[in-house]
């Protein structure tokens with residue numbers, strides 16, 4: 001067998017997506033990989049049905065269909081209070097996943113350092129490696145998931161190119177405050193680095209928390225690259241539509257990376273997405289209300305069962321503490337990964353082992369998501385209740 005690149009030996013396949021495969025194999029309820037089991041807005045589906053016959057079916061412009069760029073720039077301009085130029089400040093990508101990869105390849109040289117909060121969305125580690133960069137991890141310390149700003153200053157002072165901020169944060173549900181983002185932004189400006197934000201859960205933020213757009217903070221636009229996606233906002237994770245917004249010079253370079261990586265996102269789906277972006281503002285309020293209800297429903301169910309968990313400020317993820325199970329003789333010495341595999345086979349619910357999100361040796365947390373219909377959440381809670389049989393309460 002001829003040799004493969006060294007690069008591919010330095011990271012594993014995605015643990016999240018691996019858990020989905022095992023879950024499917026055993027017919028478990030998949031609360032591991034975060035995607036909804038309900039339909040996208042009907043208006044988008046109707047539009048897609050028409051597009052199936054009327055097109056477009058050929059390549060869109062590589063950096064995104066004009067009407068989609070215009071619709072996204074109009075939305076983001078309202079959010080950040082700055083008029084964005086759809087001709088120069090946005091590129092449509094194949095999901096938020098490509099957008100982050102594209103950002104990293106645009107700003108990093110091999111050997112460059114990039115700061116990543118831990119816990120982190122697992123893609124960032126691989127994104128850094130694939131772009132030749134080296135991640136430096138900044139701990140977010142539970143239970144508040146606070147961080148030490150001086151570590152970020154040290155990172156920038158020692159030459160880090162950027163810091164990646166997942167806001168709201170998958171997996172811990174933290175919503176960064178204006179003060180936190182301003183402080184990080186000031187350091188990025190001071191040391192001539194970038195803030196790369198992943199805002200795919202911007203509309204899944206629970207009261208009283210508010211999403212703050214880093215690119216909209218005073219003086220921050222030129223140092224911020226915003227990676228985002230339509231996957232979660234419109235329940236279309238399979239459409240693979242995302243975008244990157246930033247200053248024109250960054251976007252110009254990112255468009256080249258994007259062009260040679262993928263040429264472009266699917267043209268018919270870009271067209272149908274415009275319909276979603278033309279929905280009234282109330283759509284976003286309804287989405288927030290929907291997920292608020294699901295969060296409250298699910299975590300009160302976890303409380304009834306007696307499972308310990310965090311209360312997310314945003315996203316549709318909750319971290320459950322499994323330490324009391326790992327302390328039982330039958331699980332002595334088990335990893336969280338082994339516990340999750342056991343849960344799929346014996347409880348019928350798939351979760352993601354927390355260790356895949358942490359740089360630190362954390363083994364006692366698993367991540368569940370609640371982007372499911374109430375009936376599925378009920379059945380999941382019923383199954384999770386079986387864990388009760390393992391411990392005397």
Ligand SMILES: Cc1ncc(COP(=O)(O)O)c(C=O)c1O
Pocket residue numbers: 034094095096097098121166170198200228229230231237240241242
């Ligand atoms: C924080 C975060 N960023 C990016 C993505 C990927 O988004 P997309 O499906 O648009 O590629 C996800 C998906 O779960 C995510 O949780």
